[in-house]
Amino acid sequence: MSTIINGTSSAITFPDSTVQNSAGLTAGGTIASGTITALTATTGTVTTLTAPTSTITTLNAPSGVLATQNGMNGIASAWVYFDSGGAIAGTAFNVSSVTRNSTGVYTVNFTTAMSSANYAVIACAGNSNNSNAMVNASANATGSCQVTCQVGTSAGYQDSSMFVVVHSR
Amino acid sequence: MSQVIVYTNNDNKLSICYPTGELPIEEVLAKDCPAGAIIVDDSELPKEDFDAWELVDGKVVVNETKKATILAKQEFETTAKQSALAKLTALGLTQAEVTALLG
Numbered sequence: 001m002s003t004i005i006n007g008t009s010s011a012i013t014f015p016d017s018t019v020q021n022s023a024g025l026t027a028g029g030t031i032a033s034g035t036i037t038a039l040t041a042t043t044g045t046v047t048t049l050t051a052p053t054s055t056i057t058t059l060n061a062p063s064g065v066l067a068t069q070n071g072m073n074g075i076a077s078a079w080v081y082f083d084s085g086g087a088i089a090g091t092a093f094n095v096s097s098v099t100r101n102s103t104g105v106y107t108v109n110f111t112t113a114m115s116s117a118n119y120a121v122i123a124c125a126g127n128s129n130n131s132n133a134m135v136n137a138s139a140n141a142t143g144s145c146q147v148t149c150q151v152g153t154s155a156g157y158q159d160s161s162m163f164v165v166v167h168s169r
Numbered sequence: 170m171s172q173v174i175v176y177t178n179n180d181n182k183l184s185i186c187y188p189t190g191e192l193p194i195e196e197v198l199a200k201d202c203p204a205g206a207i208i209v210d211d212s213e214l215p216k217e218d219f220d221a222w223e224l225v226d227g228k229v230v231v232n233e234t235k236k237a238t239i240l241a242k243q244e245f246e247t248t249a250k251q252s253a254l255a256k257l258t259a260l261g262l263t264q265a266e267v268t269a270l271l272g
Contacts, residue, residue: 080189085219087211092189097197099186101178103220109201111191144201159219 077119078110078166081126084159094166104149104157108164113142119168123147126161133160173214174198175229176206183222183229185214 081090086100099107121137139146149160172194174186186206188197198206207227214229215222221236222229250271257267 082187086185087187088189092191094191095189096192097174097186097188097201099184099201100219101184102180102182107184109186109197 075167076165077114077168078108079164080108081161081163082106083161089161101146102157104159105146106148106162107139107144107146108166109144110142110166114166114168115142116168117142119145119166121145121147122165122167124163125149126163133158135162137164171211172208173211174202174206174208175214175224176202177224178203182220183224185222 076093078092078094080088080092080095080098082098083089086098086106088098094111095108096111097109099109101107117140119140121140123135123137125133125135134150136148136150137145138148145164145166147162147164148157149162151158172188174188174194174197176184176186178184184202186197186202188194192200194208198208207224209227209229215231218231218236218239220239221232223232223235253271254267257270262270
């Protein structure tokens with residue numbers, strides 16, 4: 001094995017690690033207090049990147065699941081803010097479209113599907129006129145969820161702008 | 170002028186699909202909408218009575234019969250609610266109790 005390092009760095013140590021020309025840097029090594037200016041895996045895969053106290057300023061994922069869906073537990077997997085007609089009123093993330101099926105009944109379609117249908121939906125009505133609105137999230141599928149808005153004990157639904165956030169593993 | 174996707178859903182109502190822009194509208198059409206859905210300019214959509222909209226020959230129009238039926242149903246529910254309100258109030262229920270029961 002040979003390792004060639006160009007430049008003026010004073011010390012680079014890969015304890016317990018193996019550097020292979022074909023396989024790259026395998027797990028086991030630790031950069032204790034250094035800085036990785038640019039980590040590029042042009043065609044490779046970073047399976048697990050552990051940085052307990054480090055700061056990753058920009059994690060650039062131009063394609064793949066990270067481009068359209070957060071891959072970190074606890075971070076929202078999708079969100080959208082739409083007006084009472086279903087048109088997008090603000091920004092959206094991992095939402096390809098919103099469908100208004102009837103008054104107060106909307107379907108949120110995800111750009112990248114959730115890994116399972118067992119995800120959490122948080123939704124609320126944004127219309128100040130609907131101070132006693134009941135918002136229900138149902139019909140969860142991996143590719144979409146349905147949210148409805150009901151006012152008071154009325155059997156009918158009522159249009160309202162909606163904020164919808166989805167958390168999923 | 171933006172474009173939307175419309176189609177008749179399983180409840181025989183019109184669904185209108187608004188793409189967010191994350192995907193081209195043609196991809197949204199294929200991914201999020203059933204066969205028969207079409208792309209239209211949102212400027213061509215009626216402005217009111219959404220539940221009475223229907224798709225006729227590639228255009229979204231208000232079905233006047235459906236609109237009249239919806240209005241009649243709403244009127245009936247309002248009348249029934251007012252009648253119930255009067256009866257409950259006559260029984261001595263407070264406004265808060267009536268609101269809790271009827272909404």
